[in-house]
Each structure stands twice: as structure tokens, then as C-alpha cells.
Amino acid sequence: MKKQTKIVNAGRSKKWTGNVVNPPVERASTVVFDSIKEMKHATANRGNQVLFYGRRGTSTSFAFSDAMTELEGGAGCALYPSGTAAITNAILSFVETGDHILMVDTAYEPTRDFCDKVLTKLGIETTYYDPLIGDNITELIKDNTKVLFLESPGSLTMEVQDVPRLAKIAHEHGCVVILDNTWASPINFQPFEHGVDISIQAATKYVVGHSDVMLGTATATKAHWPQLRENSYLMGQCTSPDDLYLAMRGIRTLGVRLKQHEHNALKVAHYVAQRNDVDVVLHPAFESCPGHQYFKRDFLGSNGLFSFVFKSGNAKSLEAFLEGMEHFKMGYSWGGFESLVIGVNNVQNLRSATKWPYDAPLVRLHIGLEDVDDLIEDLDKAFDRFH
Numbered sequence: 001m002k003k004q005t006k007i008v009n010a011g012r013s014k015k016w017t018g019n020v021v022n023p024p025v026e027r028a029s030t031v032v033f034d035s036i037k038e039m040k041h042a043t044a045n046r047g048n049q050v051l052f053y054g055r056r057g058t059s060t061s062f063a064f065s066d067a068m069t070e071l072e073g074g075a076g077c078a079l080y081p082s083g084t085a086a087i088t089n090a091i092l093s094f095v096e097t098g099d100h101i102l103m104v105d106t107a108y109e110p111t112r113d114f115c116d117k118v119l120t121k122l123g124i125e126t127t128y129y130d131p132l133i134g135d136n137i138t139e140l141i142k143d144n145t146k147v148l149f150l151e152s153p154g155s156l157t158m159e160v161q162d163v164p165r166l167a168k169i170a171h172e173h174g175c176v177v178i179l180d181n182t183w184a185s186p187i188n189f190q191p192f193e194h195g196v197d198i199s200i201q202a203a204t205k206y207v208v209g210h211s212d213v214m215l216g217t218a219t220a221t222k223a224h225w226p227q228l229r230e231n232s233y234l235m236g237q238c239t240s241p242d243d244l245y246l247a248m249r250g251i252r253t254l255g256v257r258l259k260q261h262e263h264n265a266l267k268v269a270h271y272v273a274q275r276n277d278v279d280v281v282l283h284p285a286f287e288s289c290p291g292h293q294y295f296k297r298d299f300l301g302s303n304g305l306f307s308f309v310f311k312s313g314n315a316k317s318l319e320a321f322l323e324g325m326e327h328f329k330m331g332y333s334w335g336g337f338e339s340l341v342i343g344v345n346n347v348q349n350l351r352s353a354t355k356w357p358y359d360a361p362l363v364r365l366h367i368g369l370e371d372v373d374d375l376i377e378d379l380d381k382a383f384d385r386f387h
């Protein structure tokens with residue numbers, strides 16, 4: 001089945017939908033049984049998508065979980081109330097006190113905060129590594145290293161990692177490989193074809209695609225699924241069927257939306273690249289982006305999120321650039337239909353193992369589905385305000 005057909009059909013087993021196209025919004029805490037036999041069957045199969053109790057899921061979550069499992073190419077998908085919850089719970093599923101993990105230095109800031117403020121309390125040590133470290137990752141692996149965490153590309157500075165190479169080395173040392181694949185989604189990067197064991201989606205972004213749901217997923221290989229599923233349950237992780245219904249709706253247009261975001265963003269990135277006040281465009285599809293060669297080799301496309309760095313400027317000029325936009329709203333998150341912008345004056349504050357080579361401000365753009373000429377006109381005026 002081709003990718004776009006898979007997107008249309010994912011998760012639509014008649015087990016969940018009956019003769020209706022979409023799964024129901026099945027809300028539940030208590031599930032009742034007519035016999036002890038029925039109750040025993042449900043209890044024995046409570047981890048295998050049999051209705052048992054709200055926290056174990058209902059037809060809505062079984063359908064969405066199946067859909068993500070199919071799109072990612074995994075063995076099972078655990079659901080969480082946010083992308084951050086998916087990241088933290090996935091890591092916690094594979095470590096214990098006394099262990100050590102390797103975390104990419106360009107990880108999303110709350111991922112770093114979890115390592116520094118929670119894992120440390122649990123006696124779990126984190127070493128941050130250069131996203132482009134390559135074979136030298138071997139020197140950072142210790143006897144108690146249990147997890148290698150990647151985020152490729154980094155969601156702020158866009159470094160693309162050599163996932164298969166790093167995964168191979170990690171597996172040679174018995175580590176679990178967890179990838180935050182939110183930027184690409186499984187549409188543009190198939191994690192398990194590149195050596196990943198656990199693939200994270202902040203479904204909040206492109207999967208939902210409409211900036212109206214907080215949701216995370218972690219999809220595992222056959223070898224790692226039982227441990228991820230059990231730990232997800234033990235941590236009481238569950239999600240709202242209403243949110244999952246919206247996320248399932250998001251999946252159906254994920255392919256076509258990503259193509260439009262990609263088209264628009266490439267046009268905007270080429271416009272930004274020719275601006276004299278711009279030092280570098282950090283878009284994985286551009287040679288100027290660190291790890292571009294891995295994007296070309298491993299990715300099937302790009303999306304609406306990229307960054308650029310000015311040649312000069314300061315907090316005041318950055319504020320003038322950001323304020324007054326007509327279409328680019330300032331706000332956190334990305335992956336919805338709307339265009340967004342954030343500015344960062346000091347990227348170095350967000351990393352600890354690598355030197356950020358620029359002094360001027362960075363801007364991250366999320367290119368939405370607006371007409372791209374309107375977006376470029378908006379940026380034209382913003383660059384004029386920047387001086």
C-alpha cells in the first residue's frame with residue numbers, strides 16, 4: 001500500500017469503526033461485564049485492546065494507536081497527554097537509578113529540563129552530545145549507558161543527525177535508541193528503517209495539525225513494545241477520546257498538509273536566503289544546514305519549520321522584527337495551519353556541549369498554509385523594521 005493510501009486507511013479496522021468511516025468518540029472510566037467469565041477474559045487481555053477500564057483505552061484510543069503504529073511501522077504505540085510526556089515516559093521506561101543516558105545537545109528545552117531536574121533526582125546521569133558527533137559517540141558510552149536520545153533535526157537550530165550510524169553504535173553497546181521524530185513525522189522519516197527502537201511524536205504539531213490538541217505518542221519495535229506499554233500503564237498515562245478523535249482527523253490530511261507546508265516554506269527560505277541581513281538559513285533541505293547530507297540521504301521531504309540567523313542585531317532590533325507582523329503570530333508550538341514566529345537572542349543558553357557559532361539573533365519560522373506571497377510581504381516589512 002502506498003503512503004497516501006495508508007494515511008487514508010490507518011486505524012480504520014471494523015473492530016473500532018463498525019460500518020462507520022470514523023471511529024466513535026468512546027468515553028469511559030468504568031466498563032461493566034455480564035459475567036465473571038467475561039470479566040476474566042477482559043482482565044487477561046486488558047493490555048491487548050480489549051475493553052477493560054478507561055485508563056487502558058477505548059475504541060477511540062485503540063483506533064488512533066493502531067493508526068500511529070501503522071504509519072510509523074512499529075509494533076505498538078503508547079499515548080500521552082503531550083509530546084513532553086511521551087519523551088519523559090519513554091525515557092523512564094528504559095532506565096533505573098544508577099543508569100546513564102546520552103542526550104543530544106540540541107534537544108527541545110523541556111527535554112533538557114527533564115534530564116537536569118528529574119533524572120538527576122532519580123540518580124540517573126545525563127551526558128549531552130554534539131548532534132553531529134558521528135563515531136565519536138563511542139567515547140561517551142559507559143558500562144551503565146542505557147539510552148541514546150536523538151532529536152533530528154533539532155526543533156530550534158535544525159541540525160540533522162546520522163540516525164542509522166548512531167543507532168548502530170548504540171546497539172553495539174546494548175543501548176535503547178529513542179528518536180524525537182516530530183519534525184519529520186513518519187511521513188518524511190521512517191524511524192524503524194533507520195535503527196530507531198522508540199519513535200516519539202509530539203502529535204500536538206503536524207499530526208493534529210490544527211493547534212487545538214496537546215498529545216504525544218511513543219511507538220516501539222516488537223522487542224521494546226511490552227516494556228514501553230507496561231511502563232506507560234504503570235505511570236497512569238491516558239488521553240481523551242475527544243482529543244484522539246481530532247488527532248485521527250488530523251492524520252487524514254497529514255500528507256497533503258505537509259506537502260503544502262514544504263512548498264510554502266521552501267519558497268520563503270529561498271527568499272530569506274537572498275536577504276543581505278541574513279547570515280545563514282537553517283533549513284534541512286539547504287546545504288547551509290548542518291547535517292544536510294543526512295536529510296538528503298534519509299528524509300522523504302520537509303515541512304514548514306526552519307530557522308535563520310541574522311548577520312547582526314540585538315534584542316531591540318529583534319523585537320522590532322517580531323512585533324507588527326500581520327500573518328506571523330508570536331507563539332510556542334508549530335505544525336498547525338497558521339504561520340508562527342519566535343526569536344531567540346542567545347541560543348548558547350539552550351545548549352551545554354557545543355559552541356553556538358553565531359552572536360546575532362536567531363528567528364524560527366513556522367510557515368503555515370496562507371498564500372506564500374502574503375507571508376513574504378509580511379517578512380519584507382519585518383526586515384525593514386529590523387534595522
Ligand SMILES: Cc1ncc(COP(=O)(O)O)c(CNNC(=O)CNC(=O)c2ccccc2[N+](=O)[O-])c1O
Binds near residue numbers: 202203216331344
Ligand atoms: C521537537 C519537539 N518535541 C517535543 C515537543 C513537546 O511537545 P508538547 O508541546 O506536545 O509537549 C516539542 C514542542 N515544541 N515547542 C516549541 O518548539 C515551542 N518553542 C519553544 O519551546 C522555545 C521557545 C523559545 C526558545 C526555545 C524554544 N525551544 O523550542 O527550545 C518539540 O518541538
